[in-house]
Amino acid sequence: MPETATETKTEALLATPWNVVVHNDPVNLMSYVTMVFQKVFGYSRDRATRHMLEVHHLGRSIVWSGSREQAELYVQQLHGYLLQATLEKSEGC
């Protein structure tokens, strides 16, 4: 039983959606952040700009949601571009 319980917990964790959140920082240029969102997520210029403005005005933006493994990869890529990004469990899960 404990093994099954652990497996169930792991499956539940993997199934939980995770958010990739980008936080505002005053050094990164708006044009740079937009370019990074286009490169990392393949977003259109309009969508990337919307997320950039959300980061700029609200202090953070959820730029992507999905599996934990993919979220970790995206956060690593964003850190490679020197953006402040974190992953968070999606609220309500």
Next chain:
Amino acid sequence: MLIRKWKKKAIEFSRIEQIEAELLKQVPPCCEMDEGSGAESRIFPPPADAAEAELLRDWEEYVRPELRHLFRSAKETVEADLDLLKMKVGRLGRFVVPLEHGESWLNALNQARLILAAKFEFSESELSAFDLPRTFSQRELVLQQINFYAAIQERIIEILNTADNPKGSEED
């Protein structure tokens, strides 16, 4: 200084004055930071909050060395490109770098700006003001240096965007 796309495959830095050359040569040294400093915390931020202890441990062990390698590699690319810049007394400088080095330039300039901003603890309002310096303190001059690097980044981004989107291409 003039920065433009050159022969479709390169970025040309030309009409470089002595002071601009000095500031450009400062990019790689500015990417250096002390261990445990505020600058290091900014360059390597945590990927999640403290509740994700296992992720933070794995990140430290596996991801951080990769990021460190990436940042060092960008810095070394810029360093090698800058070796091409030879200034002669009374003459303006020029050098050309391959277009594919553009991302390394953006990365190294970003490292330099982030590290300088963290070292000198500039506030958001200081960083977003583009006023001319009122005094010539080291702090004011570093802020101008950060803005100079930002202007170069903006120009490289424009060039890379036109490279990705040939319809908006600039003439060489």
